[in-house]
Amino acid sequence: MDSSFAIPSNTTLTSQGSAVSSDAHARAVAAGLPNALDFTHHLTPLAKNRVASSLKDLYKYMTTPGMITMAGGIPSPQYFPYETLSAEYLPTDFLPLDNPRTPVKSKQSLLSWLFGSSTNNQSFTIRKYVENATPSTIQLATSLQYQSATGPPALPLFLREYVQKIYQPAYADWDVLINCGNTDAWGKVVFMLLERGDAILVEEWTYPGAENSYLPLEVENISIKMDGEGVIPEHMEEVLANWDEEKRGKKRPKLFYTVPTGQNPTGATMMGERKKAIYDICCKYDVIICEDEPYYCLYTGAWKPEGLKPNTSVLAQREVEAEKKEGKEGNEAFIRALAPSYLKYDTQGRVIRLDTFSKTSCPGSRLGWFTTSPLFIERLTRATEASTQAPSGFVTAMTTTLLQTWGFEGYIRWLRGIKAVYKMRRNWICDTFDDVFHLEFESSEFGIKRNDAVMDVFGGLGRGVTCYAKQIPGSKEAKWDEKRGLQSARGKPLVSFVPPTAGMFIWLAVHISGHPDYDALVRKGEDATKTLMTALWRDLAENLVLFAPGIGFDAGGEHSIGGAGIGYFRLSYSIATYEETRKAIETFSKVLTNFLKA
Amino acid sequence: MDSSFAIPSNTTLTSQGSAVSSDAHARAVAAGLPNALDFTHHLTPLAKNRVASSLKDLYKYMTTPGMITMAGGIPSPQYFPYETLSAEYLPTDFLPLDNPRTPVKSKQSLLSWLFGSSTNNQSFTIRKYVENATPSTIQLATSLQYQSATGPPALPLFLREYVQKIYQPAYADWDVLINCGNTDAWGKVVFMLLERGDAILVEEWTYPGAENSYLPLEVENISIKMDGEGVIPEHMEEVLANWDEEKRGKKRPKLFYTVPTGQNPTGATMMGERKKAIYDICCKYDVIICEDEPYYCLYTGAWKPEGLKPNTSVLAQREVEAEKKEGKEGNEAFIRALAPSYLKYDTQGRVIRLDTFSKTSCPGSRLGWFTTSPLFIERLTRATEASTQAPSGFVTAMTTTLLQTWGFEGYIRWLRGIKAVYKMRRNWICDTFDDVFHLEFESSEFGIKRNDAVMDVFGGLGRGVTCYAKQIPGSKEAKWDEKRGLQSARGKPLVSFVPPTAGMFIWLAVHISGHPDYDALVRKGEDATKTLMTALWRDLAENLVLFAPGIGFDAGGEHSIGGAGIGYFRLSYSIATYEETRKAIETFSKVLTNFLKA
Structure with missing residues (x-):
């Protein structure tokens, strides 16, 4: 290696200088x-x-022009084995800005999608x-x-x-x-x-x-x-x-x-x-x-349960509409949001x-x-x-060329597509919870009646949702509209979460103290939450659903989110398909209900 | 970021285990x-x-097959903007194994070489x-x-x-x-x-x-x-x-x-x-x-002054010949060397x-x-x-694919071409010193008469070469064969170096104590070597030749290489062309001779 004499950094700043143009x-x-x-x-x-x-x-x-430099240990590019690097890349508008709530079956077969080359792809070559x-x-x-x-x-x-x-x-x-x-x-x-x-x-x-x-x-x-x-x-x-x-x-x-x-x-x-x-x-x-x-x-903004309209102001609604527009106006609305x-x-x-x-x-x-x-x-x-x-120059060359090719507005359009994808995925998982469990809300947003009786495990901000078992899980009687009419939770609270407004994670609070053995374990001096959460996690894995155990994220100290009798899983909704998401949450519901004897 | 749950490393080794297959x-x-x-x-x-x-x-x-994993914060590859990455690469035998001592003029113009695409290039695409x-x-x-x-x-x-x-x-x-x-x-x-x-x-x-x-x-x-x-x-x-x-x-x-x-x-x-x-x-x-x-x-092995044959044994000569052969035998000879x-x-x-x-x-x-x-x-x-x-996956994907495509023997062949290039470049610069200066050798290798009188600045290993001014620089009288007949150095020693057997550097010892002001500076208590070497370095730069000052490489302590009155430059022969190399050393000779009033 010898780069110390190769090329100076552009940012040898003093307190007086700045590399900002x-x-x-x-x-x-x-x-x-x-x-x-x-x-x-x-x-x-x-x-x-x-x-x-x-x-x-x-x-x-x-x-200096004409300088013959023998100062740096720099190999000649003549002997780099690569003559060109190329990429086929997606157009900036490849991902739609607004996805259907549930996926529409594609006409393409999965295999042709996986292995076929899209004709829309563009390409660049770096010489x-x-x-x-x-x-x-x-x-x-x-x-x-x-x-x-x-x-x-x-x-x-x-x-x-x-x-x-x-x-x-x-x-x-x-x-x-x-x-x-x-x-x-x-x-x-x-x-x-x-x-x-x-x-x-x-x-x-x-x-x-x-x-x-x-x-x-x-x-x-x-x-x-x-x-x-x-x-x-x-x-x-x-x-x-x-x-x-x-x-x-x-x-x-x-x-x-x-x-x-x-x-x-x-x-x-x-x-x-x-x-x-x-x-x-x-x-x-x-x-x-x-x-x-x-x-x-x-x-991605707030999750609204399916079939409900958010009670937003006219101005707020205008912003939502602006965000759906292609072009600069839509890009600016995205940035403002x-x-x-x-x-x-x-x-x-x-x-x-x-x-x-x-x-x-x-x-x-x-x-x-x-x-x-x-x-x-x-x-x-x-x-x-x-x-x-x-x-590595391989990634900086590729990334810089892609950004130059797309341009600033194009890159923003690409980001809006990525945002729309995560919004869709967030909706998939939250909608699935809504379908699989009976939900009670801490907030009165979306015109949902706030349920003050549900356990607050997220610091009293009024954003949480607590899930209960459906009386006849999956039955027609348990349809969403009916559920809204309930005045109090039925049975034990099972899990609570704050529907995420960004990112790719749900932090799922499991009301593990509802387990029949919980009190006995506590009396024996055991860490009942840990013991039972580990058993539940293993039960889930044996049923082919893998969540991240919450305990690995514990930074110690006092907890405001959580506390005695609550255990956590982190669920990522970034990669599972719609079908896998539904299957995972349905399996979770069954395993959990059985585990807690709910 | 969230990779802690992504993929485990393959090398969670214990003292009992090993990731070697x-x-x-x-x-x-x-x-x-x-x-x-x-x-x-x-x-x-x-x-x-x-x-x-x-x-x-x-x-x-x-x-586990069929596992639905929501454990890792892993985005779906569907939303990666790259569909394929491709490279045009050089064939393993692109670089010849044996280069002429001085470059042969190519028929191609420089521009067509720089910007034209070789028809020999091969390519791969990663989907x-x-x-x-x-x-x-x-x-x-x-x-x-x-x-x-x-x-x-x-x-x-x-x-x-x-x-x-x-x-x-x-x-x-x-x-x-x-x-x-x-x-x-x-x-x-x-x-x-x-x-x-x-x-x-x-x-x-x-x-x-x-x-x-x-x-x-x-x-x-x-x-x-x-x-x-x-x-x-x-x-x-x-x-x-x-x-x-x-x-x-x-x-x-x-x-x-x-x-x-x-x-x-x-x-x-x-x-x-x-x-x-x-x-x-x-x-x-x-x-x-x-x-x-x-x-x-x-x-790259030892430098032998042009026109001389190394006095190697029959067995050693066989190895040298084997190294020139294409294919496995040549590859093995390269590895042995x-x-x-x-x-x-x-x-x-x-x-x-x-x-x-x-x-x-x-x-x-x-x-x-x-x-x-x-x-x-x-x-x-x-x-x-x-x-x-x-x-970065961009570089590991490209490098791994290139290595897989070339194969082990192909990669060795590529390395032999690289070795040959640096041998050629090493010869360019050493030959130029030989042409521009009068050289005296510490060794008796190549049948050259050893000169015991020259100053030894490389620890007495007998590998150094000391350069003196030619009496009539560039004249026909100063041809190589004549020089060999000299019994002692003429004039002051100017620079010494060990002709490198590997790498891309010449460590050039300048006999700076030969400067007329050296003794006076020492008497004034100045660091005469540093002062004069800095002035010489600047003189060179003003004449469009850039060497690396040796002082930056000093790890302190006692020196065996060097000592009072010797200053250093590091010369890299990795990137300058043949013409630039000759011009740089010729300029150096003029500047140095003038500087030392030699």
Whole structure:
């Protein structure tokens, strides 16, 4: 390996400089936006110690016309074995914006769909050399060569436009830096900000993949209570205000890790008002926020039970209609409907946002990007140079070319199709619960009568649904309209959940205390919830339905979602077909009813 | 992101298990090879603390036929925007095995070569779905999905065959693990084995890109003296034997970082005997060896000045002839000619070998692999899961398909072509030195009269060449045959180097003490070498020749290569054309002669 002399990174920033194109930065300053504050005091010694190459002088000369450079250990592209790379790709409008509630049988057979080539597909070819190439040109001679950690210049160019238009950061000198996906990104943030023995603020139910980066550093989870919209600001304030360094033996946490949209595992989505409240607390206690947003574009809005019309205002209804329109108007309505990013409230540059192509293109990309302050971008660039370097040129070349080919509006149209798919899938699973169980609602939305008697396991936000057994499951008597007339739940509550408004997860609360042996187990001093949930999970797996056990997501501490007698499963509705979804929930209903002797 | 529930890694090894195919492992055991020793005591707390997913039960069920899995946050491949990926690639015999000493003018114009498509190119297409796919099948539905950290199974399968046949490890239960190239790989080794404040054994001149990973951890370089073959075993033994923990305030180094082939920056290549000696010392003092081998296949053998025949034995000559043959016999001769890896002497599993596709395919791949013991493979797999995950599916799909298409013998043929290219380029630059300067040799190889009077700056190995100004530069009088007759150098020695036998670098020792101001600067207490070398480097750059300044490679400590009055440049001959090479060295000669007033 020898890339240290290859190509300098474009983002060797000083506190004065910024890699945001000077135009955009100038406009932001003119619009009265401040620059980021200096958060150097948050950096670990490791992050502080990283140095840029001592050979800056070299770089100055490298682009001199006519220079014969023998400085870098760079192989000649002549000997790269690839002459061209090509892709057949889907058109931006491949996925419809509005899907039928239940799938319509396709005329194509499954096999012809799986193995046949669509005639609608378009294709591009990336050649080794492009005549009159500019720095923005994607050609294999460049993409398959050593690249600076910032990757091909055309990619951050696209991403800066995207960030500006979608997130509208509240400070001027933010920038982007590509990485190898959010797990890689988060690992780099951890080593930049966390020392062994530190504490970190996390959601009470959190993503274990993120914990894998800092728990081995003996960093302690400080879990913040959640409700159906995510973490509760009051609890965060309480934890930070009452932090006793001496008693705890460690400093107050200075980093908050959160998945605000379609949270993993709870599926909760936090909207603007709550984010602003959290942001203000983080400013007060000097906490850096890392928002990990893989599911951001999968913001699908509220589930409405089939056959009901949402009681929305005329203006709201107009927005819903605008979202269905093709073209720029529809694209703008899509952008307006998204939950605001923490960046929108970030006047100080204390937010590190992680975005990824995993859910909007494909997970195998292993490609994502940071959006944050010049200081953090510069330190992360140094860390990138000493670890992954730029992501593979195969993925950056392909992704950049696809984005260039589609264009900004085209990419937004593609995202709208992806959003519509997840909305459809969310409806499939929620509708199936509605068909298989008898549902009682905590809210009075959609004109459904609110049932105050049902157990609230999601922090009293009034968004939950609790499922009961149908009296004659599957019978005609149990049709939806009849159910609405019921004044109280019949029998035991079985499961509760908040119908997700984004992402791909349902966080299913199982009322496991309804099991006949529950009390006896508790009296014996056993962890009855764990014992019974494990048995139920195994029962399900033996019946060919696999959920993720909730226990793996437990960040410790006190729980607001859940508590004694409630166990959890995380259900992903991202991949099962309509038929599989129905079969899985029907099987679950049978296994659960039998298990609880309901 | 959510891959923690996606797909388990294939290499959740225990000390009993091994991911080397049980057949190969059984054969190795039958051949009397031991298993690796337990080096758990070398792991950092961070590395020890890493845990495998607590959800192993889940994995057991994931492959059950008919299972409906809602456990993982996995998007459906239906919504991946790529339908096919294709590549036009070069045939394995594209690069000739034997190149003319000076380039023959091609009939093709440069432009048609650059932009025209060769009719010889072959191509492959990777489809989204392949009928009757097996785990070894490369299809986009799998490659562009979340993958286990170990990547597509077909890739390690190929690499294990390669490792077995090329390196022949001396213990039974070694395995491979893919990574994002050697910088990523080395970063992972650093966090696995080095704690803040540790010391590390390095070559006295070393690769700064590697230092970037551990110097920010405040790990101290302990530099081992080198000669023209690499580090000197006696000095390593001396350093380790006399290590005084109390006096030093730190533990004896337990990790040795080395680039044994075509070393960066010195170009030195270490052969078997020396490696065995180093390995034995590392066993004695319990030191782990990390051999970073990007240039391994660029082992080009000795440079012989033009017009001379090497005085090789009949047997050696037969090997040289065998290497020129196409097919299996030639491939085997190529493999025999390679320097042995440390793995060949590693009976304990204390070697971590880093290989990369950067020089054999293309650097933009960001793809490489570890070869090491089951313990290290397993810990590195856990670290990979918490950082990069598998390398991008775009590069693993392409690389695996290319390797499958070429096959093992085809890939070896490709490597032989690459080797021939670097041999040609090495000859270009050494021949140019021979033409531009008057050369005196430390060795009596090739029947050249050894000159004992020339200054030895490469540790007394007798491999160096010292360059003097020609009396009438470029004149007919100064022809090669005449020069051989000279008994002593004329004028001042200007530069010395060891003609490289591998890699892409010449480590050029400049006799800067020959500068008229040198002594005066020394008397003034200045670092005369640094001052004058910087001025010379800038002079060169102003004349459109860019070398890498040697100072950036200095690992500190005592130097055996170099010393007072000698400064260094690293010259890479990997990318300049023949004409550029000649022009650069001619310019260098003029600038240097003028600078030294020689």
